[in-house]
Amino acid sequence: MVAVDTVARGRTARSAGSRSLGRRLQRPGAWFALPAAVLFAVFFAYPLVISLWQSFFSTQGGELRWVGLDQYVRLFRDPLVATSLGNAFLILLVQVPLMIGIALGLAYVLNQTWLRFRSGFRLLYFLPAVTTLVAYSVVFRVLLTTDGGAVNQLLGLFGVAPVDWLDSELWARVALIASITWRWTGYNMVILLAGLQSIPAEQYEAARMDGAGRWTTFARVVVPQLRPAIVFTTVTSTIGALQLFDENVILTGGGPNNATLTPVLYLYKVGFQQFDPGYASAIAWLLVLITGVISIIQFRLLREKK
CATH class of the missing domain: 1.10.3720.10 (MetI-like)
Incomplete structure (x- = not known):
């Protein structure tokens, strides 16, 4: 029983170690992906959302006025x-x-x-x-x-x-x-x-x-x-x-x-x-x-x- 418990604890420790190693290896990848994610958010996602929001407004006298679906x-x-x-x-x-x-x-x-x-x-x-x-x-x-x-x-x-x-x-x-x-x-x-x-x-x-x-x-x-x-x-x-x-x-x-x-x-x-x-x-x-x-x-x- 002692031997079995020792083997089980060893496997658990190795598993936990591999998971922590995997997390550590994933962190540099996340940092490398961050610039692309920021560029995507700033130059694609944000303008996309703003354009959808803006389509419900009309510009009159230099001011935006809510018009709902009138533009469509x-x-x-x-x-x-x-x-x-x-x-x-x-x-x-x-x-x-x-x-x-x-x-x-x-x-x-x-x-x-x-x-x-x-x-x-x-x-x-x-x-x-x-x-x-x-x-x-x-x-x-x-x-x-x-x-x-x-x-x-x-x-x-x-x-x-x-x-x-x-x-x-x-x-x-x-x-x-x-x-x-x-x-x-x-x-x-x-x-x-x-x-x-x-x-x-x-x-x-x-x-x-x-x-x-x-x-x-x-x-x-x-x-x-x-x-x-x-x-x-x-x-x-x-x-x-x-x-x-x-x-x-x-x-x-x-x-x-x-x-x-x-x-x-x-x-x-x-x-x-x-x-x-x-x-x-x-x-x-x-x-x-x-x-x-x-x-x-x-x-x-x-x-x-x-």
Whole structure:
């Protein structure tokens, strides 16, 4: 009995010692995480709470006045909110499938073993993703200038009349979609390429042994395996389209006739040009709601895959 009690006490002491050692080891980790937690609280959590609180107030005569849900009711009566959301959804319905399709095609080609200089091509297609939003938007604005722009000069070589890229409702949307596609296609290509490289070679061999051609292999083997990556890139690109700001500010300023006005740009104009922070906060929380709905759809799609 004495021996048993001694062993039990030894185990208890070792257990207590390991727990205390674990606590001591966790303390440095907590201190290392503290700066990130403080930054998160100051620059994300606090502004988030304040913006929600501010959306229930209206600024009148330089003073805040409680208005309850009036700002949210105003959202449904404001035609510019509907216009900005309509523009955002039009852009994402055209641009997102176009971009994901191009990215998927590039990733599939760059994953082929017969292609030479694959690393160079991957770098070339990914370079636009590392350029700053402002820099590439300025470059596109210069290229698409109606008088003297490089694009119109190139079209002139083929006898095409100059296109009013930035002052026509149709062509301004085309220019915006083209610039976003150029910027983000390489980024999505890298994600899809990583998914392609995770597909076992045995599955391609099995498809060839069954007599499947390239298109059948792509449709029946590649696409189903890439479903999580395709869902991720599609949802993140959709959210990006809803949050579009830099490109349309620099390229078109939201015009002409609000043809490229997006919710974030309208939020900026309301908050910083019209000095109505309460209504701007309500617009921001409308975007949060839409983004949340899209995120829920993403989680459901991934859960169905599992």
